[in-house]
Amino acid sequence: MDDEMTENTQVPLSVLDLSPIPQGAKARDAFHASLDLAQHAEKWGYQRYWLAEHHNMTGIGSAATSVLLGYLAAGTTSLRLGSGGVMLPNHAPLVIAEQFGTLESLYPGRIDLGLGRAPGTDQRTMMALRRHLSGDVDDFPRDVQELQRYFGDVQPDQAVQAVPGQGLHVPIWLLGSSLYSAQLAAKLGLPFAFASHFAPDMLFQVLNLYRENFTPSAQCQQPYALVCVNVIAADSDRDARFLFTSMQQQFINLRRGSPGPLPPPVDNLHALWSAGEQYGVEQALRMSIVGSEGTIRHGLQTLLRETDADEIMVNGQIFDHQARLRSFEIVAGVKNELVKG
Known part of the structure; x- marks a missing residue:
């Protein structure tokens, strides 16, 4: 035992x-x-x-x-x-x-x-x-x-x-970024996925609430928490940060009420956003893990240690398809090191 x-x-x-x-x-x-x-x-x-x-x-x-x-x-x-x-x-x-x-x-x-x-x-x-x-x-x-x-x-x-x-x-899952869906998932005994890729504010409070109030069901005998996070990986930290600017621009446009196609990455974002927009976008995306393989490994291991997640889901909005494939390939390369005891 x-x-x-x-x-x-x-x-x-x-x-x-x-x-x-x-x-x-x-x-x-x-x-x-x-x-x-x-x-x-x-x-x-x-x-x-x-x-x-x-x-x-x-x-x-x-x-x-x-x-x-x-x-x-x-x-x-x-x-x-x-x-x-x-x-x-x-x-x-x-x-x-x-x-x-x-x-x-x-x-x-x-x-x-x-x-x-x-x-x-x-x-x-x-x-x-x-x-x-x-x-x-x-x-x-x-x-x-x-x-x-x-x-x-x-x-x-x-x-x-x-x-x-x-x-x-x-199998039915409930998704959310607030207490409401977590409470319902716990009450119905369903697995729960938290949207920390765009709304990370209540992550730890929600996970605790879900786990503490979970009622076993025919579908799920124990709480099962999935955490979704943005991961942008490349062969260098600099290249990854460059690719990440597409998602950052997408969030700027969304906050301006003008969502559009995913824009190409840019070398410098400062000309594109105001100080208030920068703060809002960085807050929404602050749990994103952006970098080379070593940075990604450390970021995912830290996320796992802090959340005790049962599963990690990766989102990656990248303009160039080949770069997107490479990002998910790098992430997959560290999956065997994501363990919890």
């Missing part, structure tokens, strides 16, 4: 992909690049590959998340694929159950359904997505539980079934 308690456990590495559309490219190019990255991620030993739902953003191609997941699943063989996440308030739970039930039927044992409660867009687009806006904060827990019923075994009095979906037990 003591040996089991002290045994080191390798922590899985996974990928978050927003299917970025660089300046001068089209969505089709982004989809082909995502498939290429997914195929490499599978070869490099990443655990899972998630796509994020966003709308009305000309630099992000993963709006029709389940459709794009099917494309990636058809081009891979063993990699787990899922949503990081589907923004559930934008959809009827039955529709999502049917979509992910279809994916699970086609690619059994490879599909995850991560759920968020934010709209993943601006207010006008949210109104265009939804048939009505009469919901309240109680809708999200109710919708999550409705989804669980659609993936569960058929009940004798169940009038509406998800076909396909019913009885497939597709």
Whole structure:
């Protein structure tokens, strides 16, 4: 028993992909690049590959998340694929159950359904997505539980079934950056993914709350916390910092209310942002790990030590596709050293 308690456990590495559309490219190019990255991620030993739902953003191609997941699943063989996440308030739970039930039927044992409660867009687009806006904060827990019923075994009095979906037990994850989703994940006994790649402020408080209040469920007997972080790797720290300026510019534009295609990197950001913008962007991205292999190794080991995460998910918005592949290859090279005892 003591040996089991002290045994080191390798922590899985996974990928978050927003299917970025660089300046001068089209969505089709982004989809082909995502498939290429997914195929490499599978070869490099990443655990899972998630796509994020966003709308009305000309630099992000993963709006029709389940459709794009099917494309990636058809081009891979063993990699787990899922949503990081589907923004559930934008959809009827039955529709999502049917979509992910279809994916699970086609690619059994490879599909995850991560759920968020934010709209993943601006207010006008949210109104265009939804048939009505009469919901309240109680809708999200109710919708999550409705989804669980659609993936569960058929009940004798169940009038509406998800076909396909019913009885497939597709794993459900909750995503968030605040106490709300962490509390719900703990109450329902679901795995939880924290979005420290853009909203790191409450990371440690949220993880503690989730773990302390976790209730075992049929899906999850123990709390399982995934931490998502930006990682930009290159053959030198200087090259990595240069590549990182694309993501920094993207956040500047987002704060200005003018999101656009992923811009190319620049040598000097100071001419592009005000002092206030610099502070806001650096705060949002402060947990990003940017550098050469040694810097990445130290950063990920530090993150693991501080969070005791069960899994680390890596996001990397990089303008040049080959540089992006190289970044994820460098990260994969240190995965065997990410262990916790």
